[in-house]
Amino acid sequence: MAHPWLRAAAGVVMAVAAGGTMMAVAFAPPALPLQPLATPATPADGHTHVLVSVPSEIVTTTVATTDGRSLELPAPLSEIALQPGVVDVSRVGATTWRVTGSLSAETVSAASGLPASDDVLMQINGTDDTYWSLLWGLENRGGSVGGFPARADADVDGPEASDKATGSGVVVAIVDSGVQPDHPDLPSLWRNRNEVCGNGVDDDANGYTDDCTGWDFVRHDNTPYDTNADNNHGTHVSGTIAAIPNNGRGVAGLAPGVSLMSLKITENGSIYLSNAAEAIRYAADQGAKIVNASFGTSPGTPREAVAALEDAITYARSKGVVVVTAAGNNGVDTDARPVWPADLPLDNIISVGASTAEEKPASFSNTGATSVDLFAPGHYIASTVDGGGYSAMQGTSMATPHVTAAAALVLSQTPTMSPVEVRDRLLGTVDQTEAYRDIAVSGGRLNADRALDEPASPKVSVEAASFDEFVANESHTGTLTISASADLFPASPLVTWQATLLLSAGGVAYGVVEHPVVVDGSELATDTAAQVLLGPADGVPAASSALTGNGVRVAVGTMLPPGEYALVIDIVAATDRRYAYGPSVAVFFTVPEPGQPSPTATDPPPAATDPPPDPAGGGGEPGIQQPSVPGSEDGSAPGGTIPGSGTAPGDGTIPGSTIPGNTVPGGGTLPGGESVPGSGSIDGSPGGGTGGGTRPDGNTGDAGGSGDDQAVGGGPAPGGTSPTTGTSSGPRPEPGGQTSNKQPVTHDGITIISIDPSHGGGTGGDTIMIIGDRLPDYPVVYIGGSPAPVVSRGISSVSVRVPSGIPTSAADVTVADRTGRAVTMPGGFVYDPAPAPSTPASGGNAPGSTTPDDGSTPGNTTPDSGTMPGTPAPGGGSTPRPVVPTPVVPTPTATTPPGPDGTTFRPPPTLGTPTTRTGLRVAPVIAGSPVVTVSPSQWGTKRCIMVVCAGVPVSV
DSSP states (O other): OOOHHHHHHHHHEEEEEETTEEEEEEOOOOSSOOOOSSSOOOOSSSOEEEEEEOOTTSOEEEEEOTTSOEEEEEHHHHTGGGSTTEEEEEEOSSSEEEEEESOOHHHHHHHHSSOEEEOOEEEEOOOSOOOOOOOTTTOOOSEEETTEEEOTTOSOOHHHHHTTOOOTTOEEEEEESOOOTTOTTSOOOOOOTTSOTTSSSOTTOSSOTTOSSEEETTTTBSOOOOTTSOOHHHHHHHHHHHOOSSSSSSOOOSOTTSEEEEEEOOSSSEEEHHHHHHHHHHHHHTTOSEEEEOEEOOTTOOGGGGHHHHHHHHHHHHTTOEEEEEOOSSOSBTTTSOOTTTTSOOTTEEEEEEEOTTSSBOTTOOBOTTTOOEEEEOSSEEEEEGGGEEEEEOSHHHHHHHHHHHHHHHHHHOTTOOHHHHHHHHHHTOEEOGGGTTTSSSSEEOOHHHHHHSOOOOOEEEEEESTTOOOTTSOEEEEEEEEEOGGGOSSOOEEEEEEEEEEEETTEEEEEOSOEEEETTEEEEOOTTSEEEOSOTTOEETTTSGGGTTOEEEEEEEOOOSEEEEEEEEEEETTEEEEEEEEEEEEEEEEOOTTOOOOOTTSOOOOTTSOOOOTTTSOOOTTOOOOOOSSSTTSSOGGGSOTTSSOOTTSSSSTTOOOTTTOOOSSOBOGGGOBOTTOOOOTTOTTOSOSSOBOTTSOBOOTTOOOTTOOOOOOOOTTOBOTTTOBBOSOOOOOOSSSOOSOOEEETTEEEEEEESOEEOTTOOOEEEEEEESOOSSOEEEETTEEOOEEEEOSSEEEEEOOOOOTTOEEEEEEEOTTSOEEEEEEEEEEOOOOOTTSOOOTTOOTTOOOOSSSOOSSSSOOOOOOOTTOOOTTSOSSOOOOOOOOOOOOOOTTSOOOOTTEEEOOOOEEOOOEEETTEEEEEEEEOOSOOSSOGGGGGGGSOOSSEEEOEEOOO
8 A cells, every 4th residue: 555655755756757866846935925823813804803702591683784784682682782882792602602893892791791801823834944845753863854864664654554544434624714715735625515505695504604615604605715815824734634645646644445524714823712712613513523623822811711612612622523723833832821722621632833854843843742732843834725735833733733734543443432531542643752751641743543443442430410510518429320331341240339539639649438328228337448338238240131132320428528539430350359350440520619619611610730729838928027947046936937838948849940830839738728748847847947938829839939930949958958868956846746837849840848767767767658649660769868768659659768877967859760850858757866775676666667678569558657656647637647547458469369351450459547628438459559650749630620521441
C-alpha cells in the first residue's frame, strides 16, 4: 500500500535524473501572502455584540421587525429588537441570546431587566510565518526541516497509522475561517442530506435555511466559503486532516477518509464567542463526531465570560462529540493563566500544544501540567491554503488538526467509543519524553499509530445516576449500573462486585475508612481498607447473571462532608476478592460546600493544590499579626506568628527561581477546612517563621509581596541550615505529632506536601513516607545530605529508610530524579534526642513504629506516628491520637495461591494511619492506589456533571 506521506514528499520535492545525477527541484513559495492570524482580536463587523442571560421560564412573543421578519423572542427583548441601531436578536444557547447592533451591555440590561455582558472576542491560534516544508509531522527522518533541526521519529507515525485506518465514516467539523470547497487537494466537503439546496426553505427545520454545505456564522448565511475573505487558516487545518493522498500533488492528510463540515466563524482572525458556540451546537446536531477548534481566548480571561461556549461544548458532550482545542500561542503556563475553551474541565475536550521537528515544545506554545493534554506537530507545517495553493504555518492551530485526525482514525476503527474513551486512548498512547514531562497531562506527543494499536480489551462499564446531586452532610443515594462484556470471564466463575471510597485533598488520595454506607437498603460500612461489598457475598455465576446483559443495579447511599471523591468499582472473584476481572472503574463526584449548588459543567473543580487555610495554623492573611503561641523562649514563634502561618525564606524553592503555577500553597485541607494529616508544623521548628504568608488567592509570596506567578525564594531558615549537611544547628523542637507541619514545597515540577512521620531515632533505620505530587517514577532521596534508600513508590508517595543523623537536628529532605530535577523541604525530618543511658536502645525506631528488618516493602506494617503520651495530637486536644491498624495486605509470591483464570491480583490499597476530620475518618493511600491513571489533583476534571454519567477506567 502506498503511504500518503510518500506522495506528499513527491509533491513538494521531485527527483529528476540528469546525466546520472539526482537533483532536488522544489516548487515555488505560495503566491498568496499570508495574513497575521495571532494579532489582537478586533471586531469583524463593526457592531457591538451583547449576550443576554434569559431564564427558561420567560415566555416568548412574536415580533415583526422593520425589515419584514417575524421573530419569536423572549418578551423582555421584544422592544429592544425594534430599537434603532439593533441589527439582530438571535438565540445562542438554551438560555443565552445575542443582541447585535450599537447598544452597550449596560443599555440592554437596563432595558430588559436581564443580566447582559459583552460578547468575548477570541482569536485563531496561528502565526504569520510562512515556510515550505516536508510533512515531518507524519514522518520525520531527521536532518532539518525548513532550515530548522529535525530529530528522526519525532512524529505521529502517520505512515504506519494510514495502513490501519483512514477516518472513513467520521464527520469532522472545521469551526474556523472557512474551507475552499474546490481545492484540488481536498476531498468533497460534507453535505446536508436533509436539505433541498436552493429552494429557500428550511427543509430540516433546524433554523438554517439551505444549509447544504455548512453555515457562515459571521454573515449568517449558507455560504461558509467567501472568495473575498481570508479562508487560509481553515483550509490549512483541513489539509492536515484530510488532504487527498496519492493524487500526484501537494500534501497528504492523516485521516483522508473523513467528511469535512465547514462552519465559518471568522473572516479576519477574530472570533465572537457566541458565533463559535452556535457553530459547535450546529455541528453536534448535524452529526459531527469531532470538532476542530483551533482558536481560543487570551490567557486569564474570566471563565464566567465564556459560559455560552462552555454550555455549547457541554451540549456537544451529550451528543458524543469530541472537541479538540488549541492550547494557545502565548508561551505561558495555562495552569496559572487559563485559555478557553482549551482549559475547560470537560472530559470531551482535548487541549493540544505544539511540538517542533526537533522534539521540543515550540517556543510560542502554551504549556500546562494539568491543562495541556498532549503535544503534536505544530511548527512549520505544510498544508493546503486558499486559491488552490500550499503553504507552511506554525501554531497550536496546526498541532490541533493532527490530534483531530488521530481521533477520527480511532473512531473509524471503533465507532462506539465515547468522547472520554477517545481522549483517554490518545493521551494513554503518546510518545513520552523528557521534553514534555511536567508541561502536559500525558507528558508526551501524539502517536497516531499507537492509538490504533491499542487492543480492544474486555470491558467493564459503570453508569452512575444522581451522583451529581450530593449535598454536604446530608444522606443521599445514587444508583450504579455495573455491566461487563461476556468475554471477560473465561468460564462462568462466581463473581461479585465491591467499591473503594476515596477522597482527594491537597493532591493526595485518602481512603475513607469505617464510614457508614447503605447498599440496597442494607446498612454497611467501609472497612479499614476503605472498601465495601456491593454484591452478594457468595457471588453469582457470571454468565447467568444480568452482569453480562443489561447490567446489575446497586443503590448506594451515604452522607459526606464537602470534597472531591472517587468511588472505585471492581468485579471480583467471590472466592477471593483480591482477584479482579477487567479494569477498575471510578465514579468521580463532588460534594459541594453547604449552601452551594451541585457542581455543573460551569463550576471549576476545587483546586487540589490550592486548599483553604488551615485554621489550626495553616496560613493567615498577609500583614496580619497572629496570636503568639508556645514554642519559643518569648512565647511566640519566630517572627511572632503561629508556626506555619507564613512561608519562611528557604521553605519554597531554589533561591531566585520562578516557577509559575507550580507553587503549592498551604498545608492542604480536608473538607471543612481542617488540616490534612501531615500538614501541621512542629512548634518552633526551623523554617517556621513568616515570609509573606499566604495571600487570599492561595499563592505564597515573600515579605515584599511577590507576583502571582513568583514562587518562594529561599535563603536558610531561621536556625541556620547548613548547606553541606542539610541539618540545623539550632535547638531541636520537641516532636509534636506524626507529620511535618511545614508548608508544601515545589521545584522542577515536583512537590513535597508532607512527611510521615516527621521525626525518628538518630541511629536511622526508620521507614518514613514522603507524600507529594508528580513525584518521580524513579526517585532519588536524600535526608540531611545522606542517601535514603527507597523501599516503595505509591501514586502520591515514596517510602524510604532514614539514614543515621545527629540527634536533635533538623535535616533537609530532598527528592530528585535521575535528570537533575529536585525539590528540598528544609528541616523536613527531625532526629529524636539520644535515649537516656538507662533506657534500652530502641533500634532507631520511633516509639510505636514497626520497621521491616528484611528489606521488604512496607505493606504488612504501617509506619506509626511515634506520638509520645501526653503530646497534643494534630488538630487540638491533649489525648494521644489512637492508632488504627492498617489491614494486612498480602502480596503475590510463590506461596500465594494463583487466582481464577482471567483475573488480576488487585489487593486492597495500603493505607497510612487514620485520622478523623469533620466526622470523616480517612487514611492516606501509601501504595496500591485503586486510581492509577488519574492523579488526585485531576479528579475534579472527571467528576459527574450530569444526572447520568459514565465511570472512568482507572487501572492499568
